[in-house]
């Protein structure tokens with residue numbers, strides 16, 4: 001078994017007696033983009049939350065560059081600095097301006113000075129074309145703009161991996177493109193990413209590997225060309241027929 | 245007296261204009277209906293109803309005014325003399341109004357302590373896990389205790405009890421300090437529940453976002469949850485602040501010469517309640533703008549903070 005940069009093996013997670021993740025094995029190499037696809041409720045969000053230690057796991061091992069992610073003695077705050085996460089509902093902090101949303105982690109977690117953090121945030125904002133919205137409250141931005149800010153808020157910590165949970169699902173269709181463009185940029189720049197997504201076109205274009213989950217099991221994984229054109233498993237075929 | 249009576253009669257008669265006009269509209273409406281103009285007849289009919297309703301409204305307003313006047317002037321102005329004697333008012337006004345600074349000190353002092361103590365209580369009550377249980381229980385016991393006991397009793401116990409303890413410093417405080425301590429103890433129990441509700445209302449996704457950025461549990465509280473909770477809590481907090489100002493008048497039971505204590509002193513001397521009425525008017529003037537502000541803030545929050 002090869003050991004990727006992010007390596008998950010035998011991952012089990014239950015809520016009560018509902019087994020939400022059942023023996024997940026997967027590897028993510030550096031600079032790769034892995035897309036998780038699967039019906040709603042198949043466990044994609046839970047898997048991402050486990051990788052970021054937002055949920056305790058019941059069994060298995062998650063390793064990031066050789067360091068265990070969960071278990072006794074793991075400094076989760078240290079781990080989370082290395083792993084960025086973006087949520088479906090953006091989760092910007094409503095009491096902070098756009099730029100403060102981006103500055104807060106560099107300042108309060110990484111101990112960066114205010115001036116330096118601001119400069120960094122401004123650079124990131126310029127990159128997504130929102131430099132002129134720096135002092136707005138998040139609720140004055142469109143959904144697409146908010147999600148772009150959430151992405152660079154995560155990037156401000158220079159994470160080694162970025163986890164994205166259906167980041168375009170809450171958006172109006174005409175706003176999806178601007179967010180996907182940012183993600184494509186990030187992929188091109190070599191960012192390691194794991195995304196749960198329903199955007200099959202995007203997965204096809206950007207993913208290095210696609211993983212299909214169903215009822216908490218990783219049914220099939222492979223390069224997008226293979227998964228989307230000649231899936232091996234009947235369940236994958238059935239899901240894709242409905243999704244495409 | 246007769247002038248007032250004439251004026252009153254004139255206004256009462258003027259109010260008759262409403263029913264007269266209503267009748268006129270009614271007649272026009274029937275006439276139109278008689279000519280078969282059923283649609284056109286509806287307009288004067290509607291005007292007639294509106295006029296009649298307006299007449300009833302104004303008449304009610306007028307009746308209340310007249311009743312109030314009659315109450316004040318009955319028995320040769322006995323009520324007015326008891327509550328609003330201008331001579332007594334002017335003789336006591338300066339000292340009574342300057343005694344209001346005691347209420348100001350007490351209110352401001354207690355506010356500071358309440359803010360700190362209640363936020364601490366709320367956070368104690370929200371401590372997670374089994375390690376937090378003893379502290380949680382402590383906070384719950386405190387809140388239950390002080391919400392159950394009337395403020396005036398807490399005031400009495402603190403104000404007369406602590407001096408009896410002969411404890412070095414605690415038993416020799418100024419009366420104002422006992423008032424501040426007692427009101428703080430009592431109000432913090434209520435206000436901590438406000439904070440707790442506000443903190444609990446901050447969605448778990450905010451915590452997830454903060455933690456995923458690497459903020460520790462403490463920093464998440466400090467930078468993300470508490471600031472949002474404080475924002476939410478400002479309007480109801482101001483409501484408690486108003487209640488605190490009013491309850492500061494309770495300190496007269498400790499014999500403090502606050503605004504009410506001073507007014508009562510004059511009232512007892514004059515055998516007349518006008519100085520106390522003055523206190524009432526002072527509270528009206530101070531409180532009403534604040535309650536309007538609270539209403540405005542709540543309304544604004546309702547419109548903006550949809551989530």
Ligand SMILES: Nc1ncnc2c1ncn2[C@@H]1O[C@H](COP(=O)(O)OP(=O)(O)O)[C@@H](O)[C@H]1O
Pocket residue numbers: 015020038039040041042043044045046047196
């Ligand atoms: N906190 C939770 N408590 C109980 N059940 C949960 C919780 N979170 C998720 N689940 C359940 O776990 C399953 C997988 O959920 P999720 O990971 O959100 O799926 P997906 O993101 O693929 O839609 C669902 O059946 C869901 O109901």
Ligand SMILES: [Mg+2]
Pocket residue numbers: 041044045046165166196
């Ligand atoms: Mg999900």
